[in-house]
Every structure is written in C-alpha cells, then in structure tokens.
Amino acid sequence: MGLNKKSVDDINAKGKRVLVRCDFNVPLKNGEITDETRIVAALPTINKLINDGGKVILCSHLGKVKNGPNEGESLAPVAKRLSEKLGKEVVFVSDYNVTGEEATKAVEAMKEGDVVLLQNTRFRGAEETKNGEEFSKELADLADLYVCDAFGSSHRAHASVAGVTKFITEKGGENVVGYLMQKEIEFLGNAVENPVRPFVAILGGAKVADKLNVISNLLEKCDTLIIGGGMAYTFLKAQGYEIGKSLVDDTKLDYCKEMMDKAKELGKKLLLPVDSVTIADFPNPIDAPVEVEVYDVTNMPADREGCDIGPKTRELFADAVKTAKTVVWNGPVGVFENPTLAECTISVAKALAETDATTIIGGGDSAAAVNQLGFGDKMSHISTGGGASLEFLEGKVLPGVDAADNK
Numbered sequence: 001m002g003l004n005k006k007s008v009d010d011i012n013a014k015g016k017r018v019l020v021r022c023d024f025n026v027p028l029k030n031g032e033i034t035d036e037t038r039i040v041a042a043l044p045t046i047n048k049l050i051n052d053g054g055k056v057i058l059c060s061h062l063g064k065v066k067n068g069p070n071e072g073e074s075l076a077p078v079a080k081r082l083s084e085k086l087g088k089e090v091v092f093v094s095d096y097n098v099t100g101e102e103a104t105k106a107v108e109a110m111k112e113g114d115v116v117l118l119q120n121t122r123f124r125g126a127e128e129t130k131n132g133e134e135f136s137k138e139l140a141d142l143a144d145l146y147v148c149d150a151f152g153s154s155h156r157a158h159a160s161v162a163g164v165t166k167f168i169t170e171k172g173g174e175n176v177v178g179y180l181m182q183k184e185i186e187f188l189g190n191a192v193e194n195p196v197r198p199f200v201a202i203l204g205g206a207k208v209a210d211k212l213n214v215i216s217n218l219l220e221k222c223d224t225l226i227i228g229g230g231m232a233y234t235f236l237k238a239q240g241y242e243i244g245k246s247l248v249d250d251t252k253l254d255y256c257k258e259m260m261d262k263a264k265e266l267g268k269k270l271l272l273p274v275d276s277v278t279i280a281d282f283p284n285p286i287d288a289p290v291e292v293e294v295y296d297v298t299n300m301p302a303d304r305e306g307c308d309i310g311p312k313t314r315e316l317f318a319d320a321v322k323t324a325k326t327v328v329w330n331g332p333v334g335v336f337e338n339p340t341l342a343e344c345t346i347s348v349a350k351a352l353a354e355t356d357a358t359t360i361i362g363g364g365d366s367a368a369a370v371n372q373l374g375f376g377d378k379m380s381h382i383s384t385g386g387g388a389s390l391e392f393l394e395g396k397v398l399p400g401v402d403a404a405d406n407k
C-alpha cells in the first residue's frame, strides 16, 4: 500500500521544535524496563530529527493510569534508557501536568539536536476523553511540527495522537508520520492489500468476539485462513462437534456459521483444528503442571477442555504455512502461558521462522512468543502494536495515520 502521507523525510526540522508522539508503553517490573523493543523501534525517527538539527520533544503514554498520576507509571525510566540508547542527555519533564511551566521552560532552553521527554500523557485525564481539546492545544503550543510515530497507539483518537494535529495545522505547521509508522503500515498494508500469494492468515487467542471483523476482512483478502486458540471451539461447536468444557461464545455460533459459508462462497480455505490437546481443569496458577490427553475433534469427551491444537492440526497448519508466500499471524493457538500447552504456539512460530515467505507478526502475545523463542530476527516484520495491527487487519482507518497531512 502506498502511504499517501507526509513523513519525516518531507519536513525540514532544522531549528524547529518537533513534537514526536512515540509509543514508550514498555513493560516495567520494580521500576526496571523488562523489554526495550518499543524504545529501540523509536530510535530511527529520533536520530533523524537530532541529526537534522531539530529540537526533539518526545511524548508518550505508559500503562493504563487507572488511579491518576503516580510514580509507578512515570516515564522517568524511559528517559534514562533512551538517554543510554541515544548516547546523549534526555531532559525529562517530570511534572504530572505534562504541559505547563516546567515543560515550557525546558523547551525554551533547548538547542538544536536537544531532546526533551514530557511526562506520561495519560497523567492528563483529558488525553483519553473527547474533551482533550485544551490538552491538544497545550501540546501543540510547545511545538512547530508534529510527528506521529506511535503505531501502538495509532488506533486511538487521543489528544497526543490525533487531537494535536488540528492546532499544529492552525499555526501553519506540518503533521507527518515517523519511520516506525511508515514501516508498520507498509508491511501490514502490503500483506493485506497487495500480498504475494498464497497469503495465509493465522488467528488465535481467546475470544471470537474480539476478532469478528478481523476474521471477516481477512477472509476476503487471504487464500487460507487458519483459526486456532480458544476461538476455534466456537467454530467447532457451530459445526456440531462436542467441545466439552472448552472456551465458547454461544452468542457467536451463527456468526461462525456465516463465516464458514462466506469462506465457501469466496472459495477460500478455512482451516480449523482437527484434534486438541485437552486437560481436565484449567490450571491455577496458569503455568501449574497439567496432565494432557489428545482427542480428535470428532471424539472429544464432554468433561475435557481443549487448550492447545493437537499434533495432526499442527501438521495441517504447518503444511499451509510451508506453501505460503505471505503469512500474517495474530494470537497464540493455545494457552501458551503454560509450558505444556505452549508447544503448538511454539511450533507455529517455528514454521514461520523456517519459511521463505514474508512473515508478519501482529503484535501482542504472538510477538512476545516469537521474541522469547529467539525467532525475532527470522520474521520479516514484528508489529509493535497489538491492538493497532488488529484494527489495521480489520480494514479500519487508524486515527493516528489519518491525522497526518497528505502528500
């Protein structure tokens, strides 16, 4: 997909104050960053702007901030790590108000190539609400130009993602996308709109309800749609199979039938599990040891729960991946948090690592699984945004992309 949006290559940042919305929503444990992927992914855009002599003002959200601003969700650890990665000082504005006197002073003191990081944007409740106008304007007041590079947040029309662009435009500035956004959209966009075929999509995860539009849209675009994980059991029940105590959404049985009919009408292959790894009771804690038994879907006992695809399904899915030229994967095919029930999610990751096809991992759990297994560098692209990549695969327009100026 040609992205008809202006990028950082289309602006002259020299001497300008450039507000960059990054996705620094990194996992933290006891104040330490446990996965720096998102920080590393933001570096190309930041380095480009520094080298161009811009005054680089970074902002991001971190966490959900359910109970108001707090030190546990401060961006301070990001400022520290980012400074190490860039090899230069990152001035951190710790003020919970995000914008305001402290931020304004820090920006006024900036020289060309300097970097300032504002506090967690969600510390301002307005970030998420429709009344974010004031906050959007305050952010825009700090800058001349705006760069959105927060793919992981681009599906939300928040103040710092989309709201700010209106005020930048009003004062004659430009709104563009960063390199990370460009890369994400090119990979996901090409896969969906212009794939080298055969195009195989693999969907897993817990609930059908979360992926209704993804299933429907991907059926239209791909050649083969593979469904695993908890969501497969609603499809199997809709086909009349006994699914025992497996995860099911009875309100979506008709939807699943519709999708199976749609696949037939379009001449697409829809692959569902033919066997399951089952357990008697869901493990508590989730990684507790489990005793498993494998059953064909034709022969599942009523007192068992399907928690991973079985060995026959594993081969069926792997064969489809072998002949593919483009593969998109979103969602684990089993309860991968449990080592015994993670086997087939690992085998899917291996199958993708071994194929010559263009392989795209749609963020979230599947991205984490691929990285943990050390297959990260074997994939063509691992998305940094779970929710955003899903909405993209649904065919939705992402507000963070839409808000950038057209070329």
Ligand code: AMP
Residues within 6 Å of the ligand: 204, 205, 206, 207, 210, 228, 229, 230, 231, 247, 306, 307, 308, 330, 331, 332, 333, 334, 335, 336, 337, 364, 365
């Ligand atoms: P999602 O957030 O929708 O991608 O779902 C991920 C979750 O789906 C993980 O926590 C998995 O444990 C869960 N999951 C995958 N397969 C199953 C299954 N067969 N039964 C229950 N949960 C599952």
